[in-house]
Amino acid sequence: MSNFNLNYFIKPSIRNFIIMLLIWYMGIIAYYYIGYSTMPLGKALGFYSKYSWPNFILFYTLTIWIIPVFFLRKKYKSALFINVFLLGIFIAVKYFNNIIQNPEMYSYYLSTSKGVIYQKSSYLKIISMEAIRGLEFISLAFTYRFLFDWLIIENFRKKIENEKLKSELSLLRHQLNPHFLFNTINDIYYLALIKSEKTAEAMLKLSDLLRYILYEKEEWVPLEKEINYLKEFIHLHKIRFPNNVVNFELKNADLIHNQVIPPMLLSTFVENAFKHGAPGTEESPIKIMIEISIGSLHYKVENAINKNIVKDKSSGIGILNLEKRLNLLFPNKHTLSYSSNDEHFEAELEIKLRHDKSNSGR
Numbered sequence: 252m253s254n255f256n257l258n259y260f261i262k263p264s265i266r267n268f269i270i271m272l273l274i275w276y277m278g279i280i281a282y283y284y285i286g287y288s289t290m291p292l293g294k295a296l297g298f299y300s301k302y303s304w305p306n307f308i309l310f311y312t313l314t315i316w317i318i319p320v321f322f323l324r325k326k327y328k329s330a331l332f333i334n335v336f337l338l339g340i341f342i343a344v345k346y347f348n349n350i351i352q353n354p355e356m357y358s359y360y361l362s363t364s365k366g367v368i369y370q371k372s373s374y375l376k377i378i379s380m381e382a383i384r385g386l387e388f389i390s391l392a393f394t395y396r397f398l399f400d401w402l403i404i405e406n407f408r409k410k411i412e413n414e415k416l417k418s419e420l421s422l423l424r425h426q427l428n429p430h431f432l433f434n435t436i437n438d439i440y441y442l443a444l445i446k447s448e449k450t451a452e453a454m455l456k457l458s459d460l461l462r463y464i465l466y467e468k469e470e471w472v473p474l475e476k477e478i479n480y481l482k483e484f485i486h487l488h489k490i491r492f493p494n495n496v497v498n499f500e501l502k503n504a505d506l507i508h509n510q511v512i513p514p515m516l517l518s519t520f521v522e523n524a525f526k527h528g529a530p531g532t533e534e535s536p537i538k539i540m541i542e543i544s545i546g547s548l549h550y551k552v553e554n555a556i557n558k559n560i561v562k563d564k565s566s567g568i569g570i571l572n573l574e575k576r577l578n579l580l581f582p583n584k585h586t587l588s589y590s591s592n593d594e595h596f597e598a599e600l601e602i603k604l605r606h607d608k609s610n611s612g613r
Contacts, residue, residue, distance in 0.1 A: 313392035474510040496531035502542040520552035528554030
């Protein structure tokens with residue numbers, strides 16, 4: 252449906268004319284089946300082909316030309332004049348078409364003899380009757396056109412909103428924490444200076460993280476891939492700070508398969524714990540817990556509070572970006588909370604997971 256073009260139905264073309272004509276005949280068939288015609292279907296199609304073609308031409312002309320060229324451009328006086336002119340042409344064409352093909356038609360509708368339909372009073376009745384029919388089809392054309400214009404505008408608005416949403420999500424997702432990157436490069440530089448054996452490993456881990464951040468184009472990735480990214484993130488931190496105690500717990504790991512999640516959604520809690528929290532110790536480690544259940548994920552990170560840290564202007568940006576992403580991706584399908592005391596800070600998230608149907612049979 253994303254490539255479906257509603258303009259296709261209101262642009263002048265031979266193909267469009269044929270499509271609208273087919274829709275017109277479908278309407279005649281529907282008119283027949285709901286019981287408004289007592290004639291057999293074949294005869295009804297022939298009858299309306301002979302006598303209702305001016306109705307269709309009026310409808311088509313208004314829909315494709317008059318309304319967009321004059322009315323939608325606010326040329327109301329011209330639109331009114333042309334509508335009155337077309338209505339007059341419609342009445343004349345209908346009258347002569349019916350008189351030529353079946354002179355008895357009006358005598359049937361007017362309950363009078365054939366000879367009387369040419370009288371002045373009968374002319375007025377015929378003009379009134381055809382004028383009412385013409386106004387009905389003019390109203391139908393305006394309704395059809397404005398309905399499709401509204402659908403087109405609504406369709407366009409949704410596309411714009413969708414593109415805006417994708418752009419905003421892409422921006423939020425690719426906002427690297429400059430402190431993390433700067434500090435990590437500095438630490439690796441220090442490892443290189445002292446010729447540490449961990450230098451190559453640290454460079455490889457950082458390369459893997461940056462590759463995932465910069466080149467992961469999918470809007471949803473396997474949950475297992477995201478958790479592996481989180482583990483790599485923790486491992487890189489452990490290379491930089493080997494004495495920092497981090498406890499990572501994954502519950503119900505067997506349920507990880509066929510679950511998908513937006514990339515880089517889980518790293519913010521851990522990054523904040525490393526940046527703003529106190530270093531983990533045996534007595535008070537940094538605790539990271541992910542619990543997977545059918546259709547949901549419970550995620551919690553707890554760290555000791557570093558009372559000596561001075562927060563900079565970028566503090567809280569990661570959490571703010573996370574909140575925006577969650578509101579865009581999981582409206583009414585997530586719970587985000589924080590709690591703290593004098594000693595510890597805890598961040599907790601629960602989201603409804605999506606099931607990856609493409610891999611469900613594997």
